[in-house]
Amino acid sequence: MDAILEMRGITKSFPGVKALDNVSLTVARGEIHALCGENGAGKSTLMKVLSGVYPHGSFDGELVYEGEPVAFGGITDSEKRGIIIIHQELALVPELSIAENIFLGNEVAACGVIDWPETNARAEALLAKVGLRERAAAPVGGLGVGKQQLVEIAKALSKEVRLLILDEPTAALQEADSEKLLDLLMEFRAQGITSILISHKLNEISRVADRITVIRDGTAVSTIDGRDASGAHIPVEEARIVRDMVGRDMAHRYPERTPKIGRTLLEVSNWSVGHPTDPDREAIRDVSFTVAEGEVVGIAGLMGAGRTELAMSLFGRSWGRDIRGEARLKGEPIDVSTVRRAVDAGLAYVTEDRKALGLVLDDTILRNVTLAHLEGVSERGVIDGTRERQVAEKYREALGIRTPSVFQKTVNLSGGNQQKVVLGKWLFADPQVLILDEPTRGIDVGAKFEIYNIVNELAGQGRGIVMISSEMPELLGMCDRIYVMNEGAFAGELAAHEASQEKIMSMIVRA
Incomplete structure (x- = not known):
C-alpha cells in the first residue's frame, strides 16, 4: 500500500477522560477513507490531532505523512503540507463575499495590497471546479448550507489540498446536495486527492468509501474494505458497521411501538x-x-x-x-x-440547531436542564440549588445522559448527549x-x-x-x-x- 498517512499509537486525554487510546490508522494515497463511530467515540479528536488543532506534545504517538515523521504545532503547519480539515460547523463569515471567504487568511496580495481582480478570477476558477455557479462577489450569507459546503471545499482547493478531511459534511444537507458532494469527492479521488470522511450516514459511506475504519470508545476496532483486489466497489453491509460501532447487533433501527392515539x-x-x-x-x-x-x-x-x-x-x-x-x-x-x-x-420546540439555539454551551448540564422552567426550582425568585441539582440528576438518569457530573459543561458532551440535555430542558417544562x-x-x-x-x-x-x-x-x-x-x-x-x-x-x- 502506498500510504500517504500513518497515525501510530495515538493517545489523547482530557481531564477525567481518555478520548483516544493507542489508535493507529493508515490511509492510502488517493483513497476515500471513512471514519465511523458513535458520538464521543473519538473520530473528531483523532482528526484534530492530525490537523494540528491539538498540537504536537499534547498527545502521545507518532504521525507519519508522505513518508516522514511530522510534528504540527497548529493548523497553519498542517495546511502548509496540504492537509485541510473542514469542520462540521462551517468556518465562513456570512457578511463577506465568496471570494473573500475563500482567500481569508491566504489573501492574494502584493506589498500588503489585495489584488481584487485576481482574487475574484481565482475564486471563479475554484467555484467552477466544485460545480458552484454563484458569482465570486456574492455574499456567503445568502447561500444555502449545501452551497456553503462547496465554498469550504473551494477554500481547501485554494490551499493546494492533498489530504482533505471532512467532518460530517452532509449532516445538514438534503439528499440531492449530499449526492453532489459525494460525487465531488469521487472526482477528487480520480485526481489523486485523498479524503478522510467522517459521517453517520452509513449508506453514503458504503457508496463512496474505499475503506472504513470504525472507532469505539477511543479505540480503533476494525477496518473494512469497500473494494476488492481489482479495485471494484463491493457493498459493505450496514449491519456490520453498526455492530462494530455499538458493540452489539441492532436488529431494528426503529423501536417498535403500539400507538395509543387519543383525542x-x-x-x-x-x-x-x-x-x-x-x-x-x-x-x-x-x-x-x-x-x-x-x-x-x-x-x-x-x-x-x-x-x-x-x-x-x-x-x-x-x-x-x-x-x-x-x-x-x-x-x-x-x-x-x-x-x-x-x-x-x-408547547415546546426542540430546535434543529442545538448548539446555537438550544443550549448555553458554556454552562453546565444542571443550568441547561432547568433553564426553560426556573419557576420549578425557585422560591420567591430565588433558585433552590438543592432542588435544581435533584432535577438535573433526575433527567440525567431518565434520559441516559452520559456524563460524570451534572456540573459538566454541555460543550464537552457528544452530540447525542447534548440533544438529550435539550430534551430534558423541555421535559422539565412539562x-x-x-x-x-x-x-x-x-x-x-x-x-x-x-x-x-x-x-x-x-x-x-x-x-x-x-x-x-x-x-x-x-x-x-x-x-x-x-x-x-x-x-x-x-x-x-x-x-x-x-x-x-x-x-x-x-x-x-x-x-
Whole structure:
C-alpha cells in the first residue's frame, strides 16, 4: 500500500477522560477513507490531532505523512503540507463575499495590497471546479448550507489540498446536495486527492468509501474494505458497521411501538406567515394540521420547504411577520404570541440547531436542564440549588445522559448527549406538545435509537409529538401520520401504513 498517512499509537486525554487510546490508522494515497463511530467515540479528536488543532506534545504517538515523521504545532503547519480539515460547523463569515471567504487568511496580495481582480478570477476558477455557479462577489450569507459546503471545499482547493478531511459534511444537507458532494469527492479521488470522511450516514459511506475504519470508545476496532483486489466497489453491509460501532447487533433501527392515539390535542388552522425581510413574500401559506394525544406526526419536505419556519412561527412567533391563523389545545384557543406564552400554553420546540439555539454551551448540564422552567426550582425568585441539582440528576438518569457530573459543561458532551440535555430542558417544562426539529441530526446510530425510545415513551404518556426530519426513513420508521410540505404549503397527508419515500417525493414534485 502506498500510504500517504500513518497515525501510530495515538493517545489523547482530557481531564477525567481518555478520548483516544493507542489508535493507529493508515490511509492510502488517493483513497476515500471513512471514519465511523458513535458520538464521543473519538473520530473528531483523532482528526484534530492530525490537523494540528491539538498540537504536537499534547498527545502521545507518532504521525507519519508522505513518508516522514511530522510534528504540527497548529493548523497553519498542517495546511502548509496540504492537509485541510473542514469542520462540521462551517468556518465562513456570512457578511463577506465568496471570494473573500475563500482567500481569508491566504489573501492574494502584493506589498500588503489585495489584488481584487485576481482574487475574484481565482475564486471563479475554484467555484467552477466544485460545480458552484454563484458569482465570486456574492455574499456567503445568502447561500444555502449545501452551497456553503462547496465554498469550504473551494477554500481547501485554494490551499493546494492533498489530504482533505471532512467532518460530517452532509449532516445538514438534503439528499440531492449530499449526492453532489459525494460525487465531488469521487472526482477528487480520480485526481489523486485523498479524503478522510467522517459521517453517520452509513449508506453514503458504503457508496463512496474505499475503506472504513470504525472507532469505539477511543479505540480503533476494525477496518473494512469497500473494494476488492481489482479495485471494484463491493457493498459493505450496514449491519456490520453498526455492530462494530455499538458493540452489539441492532436488529431494528426503529423501536417498535403500539400507538395509543387519543383525542385531538393540538389543532392549527389556516396558519400563514409573511417572510421577515421580504414584505411581498408569504413564507407559510394557509397551513392546517392536527396532532392527537399519543400521536407522532411527521412533517416531510425538501430544504427550504418551510418546515422550520412553520415550527418557529408557531412557537412564540420566533420567525416571520404578519402571522395569521389559530391554534387550539384540547379545543380551546391558546396564545402563542410569545415564547413564554407558548410554553405556558403547553408547547415546546426542540430546535434543529442545538448548539446555537438550544443550549448555553458554556454552562453546565444542571443550568441547561432547568433553564426553560426556573419557576420549578425557585422560591420567591430565588433558585433552590438543592432542588435544581435533584432535577438535573433526575433527567440525567431518565434520559441516559452520559456524563460524570451534572456540573459538566454541555460543550464537552457528544452530540447525542447534548440533544438529550435539550430534551430534558423541555421535559422539565412539562409540555403537552413537543415539536422536534431534526432531532437526530449529526447523531450516531446508537444515540439515535436512544432518542427514538424517548420519543416513543413521551407518546406513550399521551403527549403529542411533531417530528420534522430530512431523513425520510426516520419519518417512515417513527411516525403515525406524515404531512408533506413544499414551498410553504402542505402538499398532502399520508397515514403510516400507506406512506413510502416514493409517495412522499411524488407529492413534493406535483405540488
